[in-house]
Amino acid sequence: MNISTFIYVFTLVFTLWLPVIDALSTNMTKNLKVLVSSNDFPDSAVALLEEHFTVLKSRYINFGEEGLNENKQELLNLIPGCSALIWVSHHQITKELLDKAGPQLKIVSTASAGYNNCNLPELKARGIKLTNTPDVLSAAVGEIAVSLMIAAARRFTENLDQVRRGEWEIGFQKVLGQDLRGSTVGIVGFGGIGQATAKRLAGFEVGKFIYTGHNEKPQAKEFNAQLVPLDELLAESDFILLSAPLTDETRHMINKTTLAKMKKNAIVVNVGRGDLINQDDLYDALKNNQIYAAGLDVTTPEPLPKDHKLFTLSNLFVLPHIGSATVRTRNDMAILAANNVINALYGKPLLTPVRL
Ligand code: DGY
Numbered sequence: 186m187n188i189s190t191f192i193y194v195f196t197l198v199f200t201l202w203l204p205v206i207d208a209l210s211t212n213m214t215k216n217l218k219v220l221v222s223s224n225d226f227p228d229s230a231v232a233l234l235e236e237h238f239t240v241l242k243s244r245y246i247n248f249g250e251e252g253l254n255e256n257k258q259e260l261l262n263l264i265p266g267c268s269a270l271i272w273v274s275h276h277q278i279t280k281e282l283l284d285k286a287g288p289q290l291k292i293v294s295t296a297s298a299g300y301n302n303c304n305l306p307e308l309k310a311r312g313i314k315l316t317n318t319p320d321v322l323s324a325a326v327g328e329i330a331v332s333l334m335i336a337a338a339r340r341f342t343e344n345l346d347q348v349r350r351g352e353w354e355i356g357f358q359k360v361l362g363q364d365l366r367g368s369t370v371g372i373v374g375f376g377g378i379g380q381a382t383a384k385r386l387a388g389f390e391v392g393k394f395i396y397t398g399h400n401e402k403p404q405a406k407e408f409n410a411q412l413v414p415l416d417e418l419l420a421e422s423d424f425i426l427l428s429a430p431l432t433d434e435t436r437h438m439i440n441k442t443t444l445a446k447m448k449k450n451a452i453v454v455n456v457g458r459g460d461l462i463n464q465d466d467l468y469d470a471l472k473n474n475q476i477y478a479a480g481l482d483v484t485t486p487e488p489l490p491k492d493h494k495l496f497t498l499s500n501l502f503v504l505p506h507i508g509s510a511t512v513r514t515r516n517d518m519a520i521l522a523a524n525n526v527i528n529a530l531y532g533k534p535l536l537t538p539v540r541l
Pocket of ligand 1: 296298299
């Protein structure tokens with residue numbers, strides 16, 4: 186047999202065997218168990234996982250009281266022997282749950298961009314990998330950031346209240362708000378979400394973008410955005426957007442001291458995590474009209490109790506953590522979380538790893 190015939194025969198045989206090899210390797214992975222922590226994880230992503238693995242799905246949601254009670258016990262029962270955990274929740278991953286899992290647990294794939302609730306020290310100590318779902322949600326969260334800027338600047342809480350009570354303030358100088366047009370927008374955390382927000386603000390004729398962070402971002406050029414120290418951002422911004430992750434460094438970064446450095450017309454918007462802000466200090470600043478208004482998609486705790494003092498403020502607009510809550514985005518997040526598990530269990534590079 187000459188060399189070209191050999192190559193032809195080899196390629197033919199190899200190609201014919203490919204589906205068999207594929208089927209064999211899928212059969213080998215079918216005995217790996219993947220636990221999905223909440224019963225509302227999208228079916229499309231569960232189906233994708235089921236092509237490869239045995240999927241165990243909780244019967245409960247992993248949010249609110251159900252997440253802390255019935256579901257907690259359910260997960261403790263289901264996790265022994267699992268190789269992967271898809272974490273769908275804002276609740277903490279406990280040491281108890283990781284202890285129950287056993288040493289074969291290779292990856293935790295959180296279906297969120299934020300991972301402050303993922304118990305990083307315990308994952309690191311056990312050599313468990315962590316992935317998150319950044320970028321796919323930036324556009325949706327950016328839309329909510331813009332919505333909150335407008336809602337706070339145009340006094341939606343107060344105006345809605347007037348409409349509901351049927352007692353409208355009327356007159357040429359009544360319920361005047363603040364413009365985005367010509368304003369300085371300061372972004373704390375100019376990553377995917379910060380940039381997506383700046384992009385969405387393109388039509389609003391913002392005067393200037395400034396941002397803080399550890400490094401200059403190459404993407405900043407697109408928005409003419411300038412890196413400035415935090416104090417400068419606080420002193421110059423008309424709108425301050427918090428889109429930074431929650432870390433030891435950023436926890437309560439908005440507090441009595443930093444609020445005192447803001448302009449009287451400043452509007453604070455938070456789409457990151459509730460604990461970026463010391464809420465008691467924010468309450469005082471809003472109550473005393475030390476700053477103009479705030480818009481929050483995230484609070485501490487969540488849900489914020491309905492009798493919380495923040496709800497007495499007419500210059501605060503609150504949403505129930507819906508930044509990434511669109512059909513398309515939640516589906517994209519779930520598929521990305523599933524693909525991270527698939528890659529991890531096949532020993533391929535992770536798509537969106539978190540450095541532990
Ligand atoms: C995230 O992904 O971190 C969003 O806040 C939704 O949970």
